[in-house]
Amino acid sequence: MKILIDDVKLNLLLETKKSFIGKNVAWDSFLSAFSFLISVLLASYRDFFGLPGIALKTVFVVLGVGFTFKSLADIHDSSKNNYSYSDLLSDINKLNEITHNHSIVIIKDTFNRYPNRLLVYDDTRWNCKFFLNYKENPNNESFIKQHISQELKIETFDITLDCLGQRIHEKFSESTHEEKVYSHRFYLAKISKFPDMML
Incomplete structure (x- = not known):
């Protein structure tokens, strides 16, 4: 990190x-x-x-x-x-100036012949579509797997995560009206078995 x-x-x-x-x-x-x-x-x-x-x-x-x-x-x-x-x-x-750590998880629709769709959800607060995202956690990958498992109703052993990288950037926070430093870690989640009802 x-x-x-x-x-x-x-x-x-x-x-x-x-x-x-x-x-x-x-x-x-x-x-x-x-x-x-x-x-x-x-x-x-x-x-x-x-x-x-x-x-x-x-x-x-x-x-x-x-x-x-x-x-x-x-x-x-x-x-x-x-x-x-x-x-x-x-x-x-403690000197770390990053105020917000988030993990962004990309899940491809690999269960279709052409996996050109990505899983997003409607965020009511920002009124737009987002990838699954979680606040950084000390046991981050286990934490992400547990949440994906709970939210998509799939077993954790059917999920593998690949870290694609990290980006640190400064941007204006609309909620606090000030510049903040953000860190986003990007993960590609691969799911080996998806529930039939979600295919």
Whole structure:
């Protein structure tokens, strides 16, 4: 599904959340630091270029302790600011400027020798003929099949849907008297078995 986002708003969101993105600290960083500390504590060091071995060991122990506490602090901060991929995706979707999502379903009369008719209905509100159409739903294809099944009295397993594409456009809304952004997804519905009374 396509969405429409103002790039300035997207950049502002990413700038606001940049300290959280990619900060998912795993326990393996703590285990690595702790393992380093244990290995340093158990190791023995010889004198190196005049530096006593105990001094080198002390430096490495201090580094190991520092890394261990740093990884624990990162894990603590990460648990307090648990901003995940799904949170970012949700925030991006909230910027979507599309105000109306609709699916338009085309059904051809494939049960005649020349399938040159398309199924439409009379819309009383707009006083014209429309293809079957539905507001976008999270489980959109299942949602469409269920409605076609109920409206045409056919089984859902006799319906297959092919998505033909999506068009995003801005147009004037007669009901609210303002410009709105619309998204229309087009589907071709194929029906393998039609009720005899509708042929």
